[in-house]
Amino acid sequence: MCIRPAGAHRGYGRGVLKVENLTKVFGQVRAVDDLTFDVRPGVVTGFLGPNGAGKSTTMRMMLGLDRPTAGTATIDGRPYRELDHPLRQVGALLDAAWIHPNRSARSHLRWMAASNGIPARRVAEVIDLVGLSSVAAKRAGGFSLGMKQRLGLAGALLGDPHTLLFDEPVNGLDPEGIVWIRGFMRHLAAEGRTVLVSSHLLTEMSLTADHLVVIGQGRLIADSSVTDFTSRATSSVRVRSPQLPDLHRVLAEAGLAVVPGATPDGRPTLSITDVSTEQVGDIAGRAGIVLHELTSTSASLEEVFMSMTAGAVQYQGGGPPAPGPVHPGQWGQGGRQ
Numbered sequence: 001m002c003i004r005p006a007g008a009h010r011g012y013g014r015g016v017l018k019v020e021n022l023t024k025v026f027g028q029v030r031a032v033d034d035l036t037f038d039v040r041p042g043v044v045t046g047f048l049g050p051n052g053a054g055k056s057t058t059m060r061m062m063l064g065l066d067r068p069t070a071g072t073a074t075i076d077g078r079p080y081r082e083l084d085h086p087l088r089q090v091g092a093l094l095d096a097a098w099i100h101p102n103r104s105a106r107s108h109l110r111w112m113a114a115s116n117g118i119p120a121r122r123v124a125e126v127i128d129l130v131g132l133s134s135v136a137a138k139r140a141g142g143f144s145l146g147m148k149q150r151l152g153l154a155g156a157l158l159g160d161p162h163t164l165l166f167d168e169p170v171n172g173l174d175p176e177g178i179v180w181i182r183g184f185m186r187h188l189a190a191e192g193r194t195v196l197v198s199s200h201l202l203t204e205m206s207l208t209a210d211h212l213v214v215i216g217q218g219r220l221i222a223d224s225s226v227t228d229f230t231s232r233a234t235s236s237v238r239v240r241s242p243q244l245p246d247l248h249r250v251l252a253e254a255g256l257a258v259v260p261g262a263t264p265d266g267r268p269t270l271s272i273t274d275v276s277t278e279q280v281g282d283i284a285g286r287a288g289i290v291l292h293e294l295t296s297t298s299a300s301l302e303e304v305f306m307s308m309t310a311g312a313v314q315y316q317g318g319g320p321p322a323p324g325p326v327h328p329g330q331w332g333q334g335g336r337q
């Protein structure tokens with residue numbers, strides 16, 4: 001699969017996406033809070049965070065659709081609004097639903113191409129690339145979500161951009177569509193393009209991305225390779241206690257990231273990553289807390305993610321997290337589910 005148009009050879013080494021102290025405030029909500037990170041060409045970077053963490057707002061600012069309250073988002077050193085040929089530099093798949101329902105896939109793309117000075121022959125190329133040739137003349141209104149995603153992707157690729165942004169591209173796709181889009185994004189990155197893809201699903205990102213930028217409540221939580229991030233999943237301790245809230249408090253006061261959970265039969269537990277059973281036992285012993293279980297386990301990726309995000313809540317609140325079950329959707333400020 002070659003995603004470049006025939007005969008074209010572009011310098012895909014360009015396309016460094018730079019976010020510096022980026023902040024967006026909506027009324028009382030700090031949707032994006034002093035974010036700084038780079039997205040490099042040649043790899044798929046996953047932009048991960050629970051619902052409401054600020055991923056879409058960050059991407060909208062990268063694309064000049066929202067104005068930052070502070071800070072900058074630049075592509076090759078320039079904000080999106082100052083790019084000479086935005087569609088040739090940046091392609092985005094934000095919301096597949098905006099396509100005009102009565103237009104065919106082909107006429108939709110022709111219209112996009114014409115209004116951006118892109119030759120009409122490129123339309124057939126991108127239709128072919130995303131596998132829509134057999135339905136190119138059909139009304140887009142009758143397309144399944146997967147087909148709309150493909151059409152959105154074709155639009156993002158029209159200008160053969162070196163930088164691509166995808167906001168939750170696998171949402172609502174069937175398993176076949178997910179595998180296809182995952183492979184497609186990896187291929188785009190392998191061509192040297194800069195690919196940023198957002199998701200609230202850690203498992204999905206661990207299968208798609210090489211690098212992860214993790215945010216919670218608009219703040220940066222981690223900026224690391226997927227391998228480093230997932231290797232944290234090896235050391236975790238699970239505890240049960242009749243004094244669980246007290247135990248949660250003393251562990252959090254010791255600076256540990258604590259995630260409430262439950263055993264398969266429903267008994268409440270705490271999971272603590274990056275710690276030994278000895279450390280947890282000592283802390284509990286010093287506080288006079290009775291333990292009913294102290295087990296070394298492999299934390300799931302979701303637990304690592306949750307413990308990191310729980311840390312962001314702790315940092316924001318200036319104290320230990322309140323004991324009690326925490327679910328990813330609760331971490332966002334007024335986050336949507």
Ligand SMILES: Nc1ncnc2c1ncn2[C@@H]1O[C@H](COP(=O)(O)OP(=O)(O)OP(=O)(O)O)[C@@H](O)[C@H]1O
Nearest residue numbers: 026031050051052053054055056057333334335336
């Ligand atoms: N236009 C807006 N006006 C007010 N608040 C907003 C606006 N856009 C986003 N927010 C709020 O900003 C926060 C971040 O939202 P954002 O959509 O960026 O998060 P997200 O990580 O993309 O989550 P999701 O996956 O649910 O879209 C949320 O609390 C959201 O309610």
